[in-house]
Amino acid sequence: xxxxxxxxxxxxxxxxxxxxxxxxxxxxxxxxxxxxxxxxxxxxxxxxxxxxxxxxxxxxx
Numbered sequence: 001x002x003x004x005x006x007x008x009x010x011x012x013x014x015x016x017x018x019x020x021x022x023x024x025x026x027x028x029x030x031x032x033x034x035x036x037x038x039x040x041x042x043x044x045x046x047x048x049x050x051x052x053x054x055x056x057x058x059x060x061x
Contacts, residue, residue, distance in 0.1 A: 011047070011048045012033075015033070
């Protein structure tokens with residue numbers, strides 16, 4: 001189970017809850033969270049507001 005601070009966003013908490021529900025290993029969870037963090041830095045805004053085109057551009061960058 002992944003630990004997280006109390007200041008975690010609702011979207012991140014939901015993602016962690018979903019990964020725990022699916023019984024993903026801690027290392028897999030860390031990898032997924034890193035990938036979303038990388039996406040967020042690329043977008044310069046929350047992934048919750050990402051468009052399909054922004055995600056596509058991130059994938060090909």
